[in-house]
């Protein structure tokens with residue numbers, strides 16, 4: 001284990017967040033079993049009070065997740081000097097088999113916590129709290145994942161020993177590597193670019209339809225999720241080439257560094273933000289026309305859709321900007 | 333939208349006035365919080381400044397150093413090795429180096445002695461040596477040589493510049509002749525060999541070839557040196573940090589205690605707020621703003637104080653602990669090396685635990701029954 | 709105008725424990741809009757508890773309370789006006805409470821260390837209204853109760869009668885339609901109690917519904933009282949003639 005300040009802080013904070021979310025999960029279980037909004041019993045009143053605790057915890061966890069995601073990548077990047085073969089975060093994460101799963105878990109937990117907050121927002125605006133059970137069921141999915149993340153992260157950091165030989169972005173995200181990251185990197189630039197712009201256009205169109213006509217909410221949400229995945233794949237497959245201005249450098253992390261003007265933060269922030277709001281739109285669909293939610297959800301979904309479309313558009317604009325002003329030209 | 337902003341504005345304003353109303357309590361919290369941020373920030377800044385210094389030295393280090401091992405311990409290298417290694421493909425230059433440590437019994441300091449092209453009888457010394465021996469340029473320094481003959485009398489040609497790096501402070505540079513005299517160093521041998529290569533990418537292949545040829549040789553790559561330096565600093569700093577974490581934990585307990593042990597007065601106030609129409613989430617927001625104001629001010633003041641401590645005063649509070657390896661400790665000014673990453677780590681180490689520690693106490697306070705105010 | 713109807717309202721504390729206690733027991737009552745209703749009864753008879761239930765501060769253990777003619781922001785337009793507040797979560801109860809009820813407490817419950825003006829504005833902070841708007845209203849109220857010259861002094865400096873008027877001004881800041889006052893004259897001498905009743909008179913004239921719990925004859929024998937409801941041991945013993 002490496003006693004780096006960031007490593008220690010990431011581990012303590014994940015532990016704290018894990019404990020808090022576990023607490024929230026315990027409240028969730030009690031609510032799933034005993035919630036009865038019609039009752040004025042003391043149990044019900046105390047459960048209602050505890051819902052405030054849960055929303056507070058989740059709100060902080062959400063913020064914590066996004067910060068810890070970037071801190072994690074940044075720390076991996078910072079530690080690369082300790083490992084033979086590591087030139088950036090990609091290599092450090094590859095030092096043992098936990099590095100990438102932790103990254104994935106952090107992203108998933110961020111998306112889930114964000115979705116939960118959206119559902120919570122809608123729910124607390126209906127006087128009968130109609131989403132309460134769904135909301136706490138979702139919480140019971142999040143709690144173990146956050147704990148699991150803390151555990152995996154512990155295993156990752158405790159398995160880090162200086163002098164381990166690893167392979168870095170040059171090898172990992174190279175077209176010749178036969179693994180998932182290599183496969184993504186090997187995706188041919190041209191069809192991938194077409195898929196990317198198609199996905200973004202599809203989001204725009206379905207978002208437009210849903211925003212103005214109120215139709216195709218499911219479609220929009222699904223399309224935005226696909227666009228998120230295509231966006232990430234494109235980042236590795238061809239956008240990175242334009243950022244680094246090298247025909248073979250596919251690393252998804254190097255762009256977070258200063259030498260590329262921190263462009264990675266803008267790219268990931270817009271993409272992740274859009275994914276949360278897009279996902280939230282879909283999750284709210286089943287309650288769209290139910291009772292007290294008629295007043296709340298359609299309006300909320302419109303806002304979410306607008307935010308998704310704007311964030312994805314921003315993402316696309318940044319990409320186009322990079323392509324336009326990149327010294328690299330791919331032959332297509 | 334407008335209403336949300338107005339609500340935040342109104343409640344933030346009220347939380348500021350609440351904080352001011354309980355001056356003594358909040359001032360003591362702020363003071364302790366700032367102290368914690370100050371301590372951890374000083375440590376982080378200090379470590380990164382030291383690392384930067386170390387890297388600067390290593391930047392000029394040779395691509396590879398070849399040592400010879402004798403029964404697992406480092407021994408002198410025969411110059412014949414140098415010739416043969418120089419003949420290998422890809423090696424641009426091999427320089428035998430002479431250096432060692434000299435224990436200076438009058439002062440109790442350990443000096444690093446190196447050689448350079450210079451006239452015999454003259455030396456250059458680091459600022460630490462100069463301080464220790466109270467000698468400057470043109471003074472004469474006496475060193476006890478190993479063969480118990482007459483001591484060496486060496487005239488100081490130059491004191492190495494003040495702001496030069498960490499390792500220079502205990503440095504003595506002399507001619508090869510004086511060096512061999514001082515240590516009774518055998519002819520035809522060197523301490524180690526410094527290699528420059530044509531293509532740094534082939535360093536490891538080259539290292540393999542050298543070991544093939546001389547099984548008792550130990551090649552050390554520059555990248556390995558960097559790594560060792562890095563991990564030593566992280567380790568030393570890490571140990572300090574573990575202590576700091578203990579401090580943070582006790583601080584969390586303190587914060588928890590402060591937040592839980594709401595005074596009767598505060599409890600009553602929250603009860604009143606709730607009875608006149610404030611809702612649980614409004615009180616939570618109030619508490620959030622109070623916490624944010626305290627945290628951010630503590631962070632701000634702590635970081636500034638640490639910056640001054642480390643970069644203007646060279647971290648006087650840490651020197652004995654962290655650099656304890658020599659009495660010759662340099663008195664140079666550290667060059668500021670602060671980036672957003674460090675600030676992020678710092679934020680994670682201080683503000684985030686505080687925030688998490690206060691969630692439950694704040695929630696407890698916020699869920700006081702609104703009708704409690706009607707019965708007091 | 710809002711009529712408040714209570715049907716079979718009960719409130720118990722510590723249910724299922726040895727200390728279980730029924731503070732309000734099966735109370736049914738209609739409170740007329742625009743009138744002054746007095747709750748009267750010995751100590752411990754459940755007046756305060758009943759007022760917290762009506763004022764949306766607490767939820768009854770059983771029974772229904774309906775505010776008829778009331779329209780909440782979150783109600784669908786096709787729903788008939790009128791809100792059943794008994795099964796609403798705190799968030800919504802509070803929303804109604806803020807806009808419908810103003811409270812005057814026995815110990816005034818003003819915050820020490822902040823100014824009179826701030827105390828009066830306090831209930832408006834979380835509503836998200838523009839600060840200037842409610843500051844203007846607070847100024848008018850202070851003027852109306854002739855305490856404007858104390859606006860910036862901390863409440864500790866004020867006399868009992870002035871404190872009472874600050875508390876009333878605070879209850880009115882969000883322009884509620886119902887004023888609930890719990891033993892408002894308990895800490896006042898006869899002259900100040902009469903002055904309080906004069907203020908009640910002006911509020912009544914302004915069309916407010918007023919509910920006062922008191923065992924002070926100055927209050928319940930006042931000609932302003934439209935109806936006196938008597939309680940004992942959590943039940944209504946006499947609900948007085950309907951006005």
Ligand SMILES: Nc1ncnc2c1ncn2[C@@H]1O[C@H](COP(=O)(O)OP(=O)(O)OP(=O)(O)O)[C@@H](O)[C@H]1O
Pocket residue numbers: 707721722729730731749750751752753754755756757758
């Ligand atoms: N939170 C509570 N827990 C337990 N018992 C309570 C609680 N609140 C009120 N009670 C009990 O309910 C009964 C009614 O109290 P309440 O304050 O309503 O009476 P009241 O008529 O207002 O009396 P007073 O004239 O003294 O103000 C009392 O016996 C009181 O002890």
Ligand SMILES: [Mg+2]
Pocket residue numbers: 755756757890
């Ligand atoms: Mg009472």
